[in-house]
Amino acid sequence: MDVWEVFSRRTADDPLVHVGAVKAPDLELALVLARETFFRHGEGVDCWVGRRGDLHRVAQPETLGGVTDKSYRRADGYVGVGAKLKRVRDALAARGLTVDGERPDGKR
Amino acid sequence: MSDPRLTLLLALADDELVMGHRLSEWTGWVPYVEEDLAMSSIAQDEMGHARALFEIAATIDGRDVDALALGRDADEYRNAVICERPNRDYAYTAARHYLYDTADAVRLEALQASTFKELVEVVGVLRLEERYHGDHARVWFERLSTGPVEARQRFAGAMSEALPEAMAIFEPLSGEDALLADGTLPRSGEDMLATWLATIGTDLEAVGLDAVLESGSEPTVGEMVPTSSGASELTDDARPLRVPGLARRDGSWVHAGEFSGAGGRQGRHSDDFPALWEEMTGLYRAHRGATW
Numbered sequence: 001m002d003v004w005e006v007f008s009r010r011t012a013d014d015p016l017v018h019v020g021a022v023k024a025p026d027l028e029l030a031l032v033l034a035r036e037t038f039f040r041h042g043e044g045v046d047c048w049v050g051r052r053g054d055l056h057r058v059a060q061p062e063t064l065g066g067v068t069d070k071s072y073r074r075a076d077g078y079v080g081v082g083a084k085l086k087r088v089r090d091a092l093a094a095r096g097l098t099v100d101g102e103r104p105d106g107k108r
Numbered sequence: 109m110s111d112p113r114l115t116l117l118l119a120l121a122d123d124e125l126v127m128g129h130r131l132s133e134w135t136g137w138v139p140y141v142e143e144d145l146a147m148s149s150i151a152q153d154e155m156g157h158a159r160a161l162f163e164i165a166a167t168i169d170g171r172d173v174d175a176l177a178l179g180r181d182a183d184e185y186r187n188a189v190i191c192e193r194p195n196r197d198y199a200y201t202a203a204r205h206y207l208y209d210t211a212d213a214v215r216l217e218a219l220q221a222s223t224f225k226e227l228v229e230v231v232g233v234l235r236l237e238e239r240y241h242g243d244h245a246r247v248w249f250e251r252l253s254t255g256p257v258e259a260r261q262r263f264a265g266a267m268s269e270a271l272p273e274a275m276a277i278f279e280p281l282s283g284e285d286a287l288l289a290d291g292t293l294p295r296s297g298e299d300m301l302a303t304w305l306a307t308i309g310t311d312l313e314a315v316g317l318d319a320v321l322e323s324g325s326e327p328t329v330g331e332m333v334p335t336s337s338g339a340s341e342l343t344d345d346a347r348p349l350r351v352p353g354l355a356r357r358d359g360s361w362v363h364a365g366e367f368s369g370a371g372g373r374q375g376r377h378s379d380d381f382p383a384l385w386e387e388m389t390g391l392y393r394a395h396r397g398a399t400w
Contacts, residue, residue, distance in 0.1 A: 060239060066149075067236045068156040 002051050004030035006038055009046035016048060027051075112283025113224060113292055114168045115186065118176075119281055119373055120215075121161035122187035125177055127208060128154030129388050133195055146244060150205075153237045160230045167226075178392035182385040183375040189349075190273035191372075192381045199262035200270065202248040207267075207274035207308065209245045212238060214304045215277075223291035253315040267312070267320045275301060275351040275363070279373040301363055305354070309361025321354050321361055349376065 001023045008019045019038050024030035030049045039047060058064070071077050089099050131151035138144035162173040169176060190208065195201045216238060219231045252263035278301035287293035312318050349371030352363035370376045391398075 059243065060236070063236050063240065066153060066156075067233055068153065068160060070152070070156070073152075 001025050002030075002053065004034065004049040005052055005055060006034040007048040007050070008038060008044035010044050012045055016046070019043075021052065022049070111168050112281070112286045113227075114165055115281050115283050116287055116293060117161050117165040117168070117227070119186045119188075121158045121165060121176070122185045123191050123208075123212070123277070124154045124161065125158035126185070126187040126191040126384065126388075128152070128158060129384065130191065130193075130195055131201075131205075134201065139198065150241050150244065153241065157234045157237070160234065164226050164230060174392060178389045179396070180389075182377065182382055185377065185381070185385070186373055186375060187377075188273070188277045188279065188372040189378050189381075190270060190276065192378060192384050193270075193273070194380055196266070197262065199252060199259070200266035202245070202252055203263060203266040204270045204274070205241075206245040206249045207270055208277070209238065209241045210308055210311075211274060211277045211300075211304050213242055214300050214307070218295040218300055219293070221294040227292075249311065250315070253317055264317050264320055267317065271320060272351050275305075276349055276367075276371050276373075278304070279349060279351075279367050279371050281373050298363075298366070301352075305363055306360045309356075318356075318361075321356075346370070 002025065003021050004024055004027075005021050006019050007016045009016050022030055022033045022037050024033050027049070030051075031047075034047055034049050038044070085099075092099055128151045131147055131154065135144065135148045135151065138147050158177060159173060162176045165176055166173050171179065190204060193200075193204065213235075216231050216235050220228060220235070222228050222231070252259045254260070255263075278297040280297050281287065281293075284293065284296065288296055309318070309321060312320055347369035349367060349369045351367060352365040355362055355364045
């Protein structure tokens with residue numbers, strides 16, 4: 001018999017999370033059984049099932065996000081840029097210069 | 109550049125740097141956003157790999173990583189010409205991606221057995237990320253080679269054009285004998301070329317594209333570059349690189365003949381390189397030492 005993974009949304013605003021699995025011979029029964037196995041006390045407002053064999057794990061999950069320095073991808077890589085820009089702008093302003101060129105019009 | 113280890117490191121690092129630069133040009137232009145992110149990440153990975161290799165090179169050369177990556181003259185770069193070729197369409201990009209990453213995998217696997225400890229350490233890390241690049245390249249190889257007729261035709265055409273230049277990834281390095289003698293380079297370029305050809309030969313045959321190997325008939329890599337004196341000398345160093353021919357023997361693809369002339373590993377680049385170099389190094393040359 002197939003194993004079906006069960007996913008739930010606790011409230012309408014929550015993301016879908018894995019809550020467990022049920023055994024069932026077909027989709028129809030999986031949906032019926034998941035409902036009573038995991039939601040008897042109103043644990044969620046939404047329920048999905050998927051056959052375990054249709055779910056696949058990515059290769060090498062331990063390298064997700066990369067193994068070399070990727071700090072530039074994080075927002076904290078930009079910490080201080082605004083302050084630096086202000087310092088440069090002020091320093092140039094003291095000499096009567098401006099770094100504010102024309103802004104792009106937002107279209108490419 | 110007397111230390112042959114530096115020659116090896118710059119060949120490896122420049123390949124990754126220039127490949128990363130080219131792939132980054134796809135950012136924002138790939139046909140759909142998930143693939144755009146994947147390709148952009150691969151471009152960033154290649155830059156990161158270049159950085160890790162330049163860090164070792166810096167300990168030998170004395171210049172810092174930025175100066176090595178962005179502060180050299182165009183003819184000091186040692187990347188293979190295939191890395192600098194424009195992206196053209198996605199068929200060419202995918203064909204080159206497959207050829208480059210399969211070749212890089214052979215090279216990195218060999219280097220894992222190097223006597224150069226610092227390099228072995230870095231290679232171990234790079235291979236973890238390169239495995240994903242290989243998976244990604246292979247997925248597109250399978251899609252395009254078996255896909256609708258137009259995809260297959262464009263992919264086969266791109267593969268034929270890219271193949272001779274991809275072979276030049278294994279162009280002998282100057283000082284290769286010394287690198288082999290002390291075990292820095294566990295296998296010669298030509299030895300690695302044989303392994304790589306057998307691999308891609310099997311892959312191409314599996315999808316019925318072995319005609320690509322038979323038509324690998326344009327063996328000259330790059331254009332004739334005038335020498336600084338303006339003379340068209342006919343010494344070996346002045347001739348464009350010629351790659352070995354290909355033959356099928358005992359059920360697998362092998363190369364026949366040798367490399368001659370000089371290509372990317374001697375700093376002899378194609379007409380596509382100066383524009384890439386201008387763009388890649390322009391900011392560094394205008395503002396040396398700038399940080400952000």
